[in-house]
Amino acid sequence: MIDMSLIDGLSIQISQMLLVLVSAPLLTGLVRRVKARLLRRQGPPLLQPYRDLIRLVRKEAVIAESASWLFRIVPYIVFAATWVAAALVPTFATGLLFSWSADLIVIIALLGSARFFLALAGMDVGTSFGGIGSSREAMIATLAEPALIMIVFTIALVAGSTQLSTVANAMLAGVGLRVSLGMALIALIIVAIAENGRIPVDNPATHLELTMVHEAMVLEYSGRHLALIELASSIKLLLYASLIACIFVPWGLAPAGAPLHVHLIGVAVYAAKLGVAGILLALFETMIAKMRVFRVPDLLGAALMLGFLGTLLRFVSRSL
Amino acid sequence: MTPVILLLWLVAALLFTAGLAVAIRRSALARRVVYGFSIATCGFAIAVALVHLLASPAITSTAVLPLGLPWIGANFRLDALSAFFVLVINLGGTAASLYGLGYGRHESEPRRVLPFFPAFLAGMNLVLLADDAFTFLLSWEFMSLASWALVMTRHRDDDNRRAGYVYLVMASVGTFALLLAFGLLAGPEGGYAFKTIRAHGASSGLTGLVLALALLGTGSKAGLVPLHVWLPLAHPAAPSHVSALMSGVMTKVAVYGFIRIVFDLLGPPAWWWGVPVLVAGAGTAALGVLYALMQNDIKRVLAYSTIENIGLIFVGLGLALAFGGNGMKAAAALAMTAALFHVLNHALFKSLLFFGAGAVLTATGERRMEMLGGLLNRMPATGLLFLVGAAAISALPPLNGFASEWLMLQAILLSPDLPQWALKLLVPVVGALLALAAALAAACFVRAFGITFLGRPRSEAATNAHEVDRLSIAAMAILALLCLFTGVFPALIIDALAPVVDALTGTRMPVQTHIAWLSIVPVAESRSSYNGLLVFLFITISASLAAFVIHRVASNRVRRAPAWDCGFPDSSPATQYTADSFAQPVRRVFGGFAFRATERVDMPAPGDGRPARMTVTLHDLAWELVYDPVVRLVNFLAERLNHLQFLTIRRYLSLVFGALVLLLLIIASWP
Numbered sequence: 009m010i011d012m013s014l015i016d017g018l019s020i021q022i023s024q025m026l027l028v029l030v031s032a033p034l035l036t037g038l039v040r041r042v043k044a045r046l047l048r049r050q051g052p053p054l055l056q057p058y059r060d061l062i063r064l065v066r067k068e069a070v071i072a073e074s075a076s077w078l079f080r081i082v083p084y085i086v087f088a089a090t091w092v093a094a095a096l097v098p099t100f101a102t103g104l105l106f107s108w109s110a111d112l113i114v115i116i117a118l119l120g121s122a123r124f125f126l127a128l129a130g131m132d133v134g135t136s137f138g139g140i141g142s143s144r145e146a147m148i149a150t151l152a153e154p155a156l157i158m159i160v161f162t163i164a165l166v167a168g169s170t171q172l173s174t175v176a177n178a179m180l181a182g183v184g185l186r187v188s189l190g191m192a193l194i195a196l197i198i199v200a201i202a203e204n205g206r207i208p209v210d211n212p213a214t215h216l217e218l219t220m221v222h223e224a225m226v227l228e229y230s231g232r233h234l235a236l237i238e239l240a241s242s243i244k245l246l247l248y249a250s251l252i253a254c255i256f257v258p259w260g261l262a263p264a265g266a267p268l269h270v271h272l273i274g275v276a277v278y279a280a281k282l283g284v285a286g287i288l289l290a291l292f293e294t295m296i297a298k299m300r301v302f303r304v305p306d307l308l309g310a311a312l313m314l315g316f317l318g319t320l321l322r323f324v325s326r327s328l
Numbered sequence: 329m330t331p332v333i334l335l336l337w338l339v340a341a342l343l344f345t346a347g348l349a350v351a352i353r354r355s356a357l358a359r360r361v362v363y364g365f366s367i368a369t370c371g372f373a374i375a376v377a378l379v380h381l382l383a384s385p386a387i388t389s390t391a392v393l394p395l396g397l398p399w400i401g402a403n404f405r406l407d408a409l410s411a412f413f414v415l416v417i418n419l420g421g422t423a424a425s426l427y428g429l430g431y432g433r434h435e436s437e438p439r440r441v442l443p444f445f446p447a448f449l450a451g452m453n454l455v456l457l458a459d460d461a462f463t464f465l466l467s468w469e470f471m472s473l474a475s476w477a478l479v480m481t482r483h484r485d486d487d488n489r490r491a492g493y494v495y496l497v498m499a500s501v502g503t504f505a506l507l508l509a510f511g512l513l514a515g516p517e518g519g520y521a522f523k524t525i526r527a528h529g530a531s532s533g534l535t536g537l538v539l540a541l542a543l544l545g546t547g548s549k550a551g552l553v554p555l556h557v558w559l560p561l562a563h564p565a566a567p568s569h570v571s572a573l574m575s576g577v578m579t580k581v582a583v584y585g586f587i588r589i590v591f592d593l594l595g596p597p598a599w600w601w602g603v604p605v606l607v608a609g610a611g612t613a614a615l616g617v618l619y620a621l622m623q624n625d626i627k628r629v630l631a632y633s634t635i636e637n638i639g640l641i642f643v644g645l646g647l648a649l650a651f652g653g654n655g656m657k658a659a660a661a662l663a664m665t666a667a668l669f670h671v672l673n674h675a676l677f678k679s680l681l682f683f684g685a686g687a688v689l690t691a692t693g694e695r696r697m698e699m700l701g702g703l704l705n706r707m708p709a710t711g712l713l714f715l716v717g718a719a720a721i722s723a724l725p726p727l728n729g730f731a732s733e734w735l736m737l738q739a740i741l742l743s744p745d746l747p748q749w750a751l752k753l754l755v756p757v758v759g760a761l762l763a764l765a766a767a768l769a770a771a772c773f774v775r776a777f778g779i780t781f782l783g784r785p786r787s788e789a790a791t792n793a794h795e796v797d798r799l800s801i802a803a804m805a806i807l808a809l810l811c812l813f814t815g816v817f818p819a820l821i822i823d824a825l826a827p828v829v830d831a832l833t834g835t836r837m838p839v840q841t842h843i844a845w846l847s848i849v850p851v852a853e854s855r856s857s858y859n860g861l862l863v864f865l866f867i868t869i870s871a872s873l874a875a876f877v878i879h880r881v882a883s884n885r886v887r888r889a890p891a892w893d894c895g896f897p898d899s900s901p902a903t904q905y906t907a908d909s910f911a912q913p914v915r916r917v918f919g920g921f922a923f924r925a926t927e928r929v930d931m932p933a934p935g936d937g938r939p940a941r942m943t944v945t946l947h948d949l950a951w952e953l954v955y956d957p958v959v960r961l962v963n964f965l966a967e968r969l970n971h972l973q974f975l976t977i978r979r980y981l982s983l984v985f986g987a988l989v990l991l992l993l994i995i996a997s998w999p
Binding site for chain 1: 701702704705708711715719722723724725730734737738740741743744752753755756759760763764766767768770771773774775777778779781782783784845847853854855856857858859862863866867868870871872874875878881882883885886887888889890891892893894897898901903904905909910911912913914916917918
C-alpha cells in the first residue's frame with residue numbers, strides 16, 4: 009500500500025515536471041497570439057516558441073571575449089532553479105511526492121536564486137546594457153521579494169501552513185471570503201507582472217528600449233544559453249499562473265490518491281485555467297501602457313503595502 | 329582534567345604564543361609559529377567544545393582560580409551555551425590562523441599583528457568561560473584592547489587612527505554600560521559571581537534598566553544601530569584575517585554576552601523585554617544593509633552587512649523573549665534555534681567573505697570596487713569561493729544562510745498567537761523589515777561580487793591580478809564547504825543546538841535527525857518543512873540533465889567574439905556600470921528617507937565645453953542625529969568648565985568650601 013502511494017506520488021511528480029516543461033512555451037505562445045489578434049495582427053502561430061527554442065538550441069553559442077566561466081553555467085542554474093520551483097507548485101494534483109521538501113518560502117527563494125545568478129550574468133561581459141538590466145532587476149527585486157514574503161505570510165496565516173498542497177486543500181475546504189486574501193491576490197498579481205517583466209513594468213517584446221530590464225540582462229546570450237533562459241522565463245510565467253490558480257482557484261485539483269480519471273480531469277481543468285490566465289494577461293497588456301522605470305517602485309510599493317496590510321489583518325483578527 | 333581547565337590551558341597557550349611572537353626576532357619564523365600554534369590550539373578547543381556539546385551538554389564544568397576579586401576568586405564555567413560559542417569562535421579562529429599563515433606573508437608590519445592576534449583569540453575565549461562579573465569585564469576589556477591594537481596596525485594612516493579612536497570611545501561606553509548592568513545585577517551585597525546572581529536574579533524594579541544597559545553594552549560591541557558607527561570604520565582598518573575575526577567572531581562574543589545576561593542571569597523573561605530587542609534588531613537589519621549598498625569599499629560593504637546580520641540575530645532573540653515571556657516555550661525554542669543557527673552561519677560566511685576581500689587586496693592592492701572588475705578570470709578559485717559566500721549570505725537555498733532565515737520566518741508565522749497587542753502590531757512590521765533586509769542583501773552581494781569579480785578590469789592593478797597562495801584558498805575552501813554542509817544538513821545543526829536552546833528557553837525543538845530524508849520540520853509536517861539536501865540534489869540533477877541533453881542532442885559549439893552590446897560595443901572599461909551606478913535605482917527608492925539622499929545634475933548647455941557633473945549627497949543620520957549633538961554638548965560643557973582653570977586662589981578656596989558644605993549637607997540629610 010505504501011509502495012503504491014509512493015509510485016503514485018512519484019508518477020504524479022514526474023508527469024508534473026514534464027507538464028510544466030512542455031506546456032510553458034505554449035502559454036507564452038498563447039499570450040503572444042492573443043495580443044497580436046487584439047491588435048488586429050495575424051500573429052505568430054501558437055507553436056512558434058517551440059520552433060524558436062529548437063532553432064536556438066541547434067545554433068552555436070557566441071560568447072563575448074570578456075565573459076568568464078560563470079557566464080556559461082548561469083543559464084543551467086537559472087533553468088534548474090526555475091524548473092525545480094515550478095515542479096513543486098501543485099498544478100493538476102496535490103499529491104506531489106516531494107512537496108514536503110520545499111514550502112512556499114523555498115519556492116520564492118529558488119526564484120530569487122535564479123534572479124541572483126541572472127543579474128550576475130548580466131554584469132559578466134562588462135557592457136553598459138548588462139549593468140543597466142542587472143541594477144534595475146535588483147531594484148525591482150528589493151521590493152517584489154518582500155511583497156511576496158508578506159503575501160506568503162497572509163496566505164500561511166489563513167491556511168495555517170506554508171506547504172502549498174496543504175494551502176490548496178485548506179482553500180478547497182473553504183475559508184470564506186476574506187479581505188486579507190483579496191489584498192494578497194491583488195498584491196500577488198502585481199508581483200507576478202513585475203517578476204515576469206510584463207507590461208507595464210517591462211516589455212518582453214522589445215530589445216532596444218531604455219527602460220528595459222530583463223532583456224537587457226540577457227542581451228549577450230545566444231544559442232543554447234539563450235534558449236535555456238527563454239525557456240526558464242516561460243516556466244516562470246507558468247509558475248506564477250499556477251501559483252495564483254493553486255491558491256485562489258484550487259477547484260479541479262486532484263487530491264492525493266485519487267483515481268486516474270480524476271487526474272485527467274485535473275489536467276483538463278488546469279489547461280483551462282492557464283488559458284484563461286493567458287488571455288487575461290494579453291488583454292491587460294494590450295490595455296495598458298508601459299510605465300517609466302522609476303514609477304515601478306510605486307506600483308510594487310503598493311503590492312508590498314497590500315501584503316503587509318493583509319498580514320497585519322491576520323495578526324490582529326486572530327484575537328477578535 | 330575537566331573541560332574548562334583544558335580550555336583555560338589552551339587560553340594560556342595562546343597567551344604564551346603572544347609572548348613568543350614578541351621574543352622571536354625573525355618575522356617569517358614568528359609568523360609560522362604564531363599561526364601554527366593558533367591553528368593547533370583553536371583546533372583543540374573546537375574538539376573540546378564539540379565533545380562537550382554532543383556528549384555531555386547537561387554537565388557544567390567549573391573552576392576557580394585564585395585571581396581576580398579576593399573574596400570570590402576568578403570563576404570559570406563551561407556549559408552548553410558557552411561550549412557552542414567556544415565552538416563558533418575557535419572555528420573562526422582556526423580558519424583565520426590558516427589564512428594568516430599565507431596572507432601574513434604580505435603583511436608590511438608583522439610585528440604589529442603577530443603578538444596581538446593570539447592575545448585577541450585568548451581574550452574572546454576568556455569572555456566565554458568567565459563566570460563572575462569581574463572576570464567577564466576584565467576579559468571583555470582585554471578582548472577590546474587586543475582588537476584595538478590590531479585595528480591600529482597601520483597607524484600612520486589618518487583614517488585608521490580615527491577608526492581606532494572612535495572604536496576605543498565606543499568600547500569604553502559599552503563596557504561602562506556593562507559595568508553598571510553587572511552592578512545592578514549583583515545588588516547591594518555585591519554578589520558578583522554569576523552563581524550568586526543566578527540564584528537571586530535582579531530585583532523586579534530594575535530588570536528594565538538592566539535590559540537597557542545590556543542592550544547598550546553588548547549592542548555597541550555587536551553593532552546595533554545607532555551604536556554601530558565604529559564598526560564600519562574599525563573592522564576594515566585591520567588586516568583582512570583580523571577583520572574576519574572581528575566581524576565574524578567578535579560580534580558573536582557580544583551576542584553571547586547579551587544572551588548570558590538576559591536569558592541566563594536576569595531571570596525568567598517578561599513579554600515586554602522582547603519589544604526593545606525586536607525594534608533594535610529589525611531596524612539594524614534594514615538600515616545596515618541599506619548602508620552596505622551605498623559603500624564603494626568592499627571591506628566596508630562587508631562590515632555594514634555584519635551589522636545587518638547582527639540585526640537578524642537580535643530579531644531571533646527578541647522573538648524568543650516575546651514567546652518565552654508568554655510561556656510559549658516551543659515557539660521560543662524555534663526562535664532561539666534560528667538565532668543561534670544564524671550566529672554559526674554568519675561566522676562562517678562572513679569570515680569567508682573577508683578572506684576573499686583580503687585575497688583581492690593582496691592581488692590588487694585595491695579595496696575600492698570602482699577600481700576592480702574582471703577578477704573571476706584572473707582569480708578563479710577566490711572568485712568561486714567568494715561567490716559561495718555571497719550566495720550564502722544572500723540566503724539562497726540550499727546554502728546555510730537560507731536555512732536560518734527560513735527558521736526565523738517560521739518563528740514569525742507562530743507569533744499571531746501572542747496575546748499582547750503591542751507585539752501583534754510590532755511583529756508584522758519586523759517580518760516586513762526582515763524580508764526587505766533579505767532582498768536588499770541579495771542586491772548588495774550581486775553588486776559586491778558583480779563589480780569586483782565580473783565585467784572588464786577597471787584598472788591596471790585589476791588587469792595584472794594573480795591568484796593568491798594555496799593556504800589562503802584552503803582556508804576559504806573549508807569555510808565554503810562548511811557553508812554548503814550546514815545548509816544541506818540543517819537537521820544536524822538544529823539537533824546539536826538543542827541542549828543550548830533547552831537551557832535557555834526551557835524546551836527544545838522536536839528531534840529532527842529521525843525525520844525521513846533529514847528534512848527539517850519546526851512545528852508539524854502539515855505546517856512547513858524544508859529539505860536542503862533534496863533541493864540541492866534537484867538543482868544539481870536538473871542542471872546536469874539539461875546540460876547533458878543539450879550537449880548530446882543539439883549543439884555544443886562555442887565561438888568567442890567581441891561583445892554584442894546592441895551593436896555599439898565600447899572598448900573603454902569605463903563604460904561599464906560602476907558600484908555607484910548599480911546602486912542608483914535602489915538609492916532613489918530607499919535613499920530619500922534613509923539617508924536624505926539628494927542628486928544634483930549639472931548639465932552644461934549645448935555648445936558649452938564643460939564636462940557634465942552629477943553630485944550625490946548622502947547623510948549618515950546616525951552621526952547627525954545621535955553623535956553630533958552629543959559631541960556638541962560635550963564641547964559646550966568643556967568650554968564652560970574651561971573657565972574654572974583660570975580662577976584666583978580666593979575663588980578656588982571658596983569653591984572648596986562650598987563643595988564641603990554641600991557634601992556635609994548631603995550626609996546630614998541621608999536617611
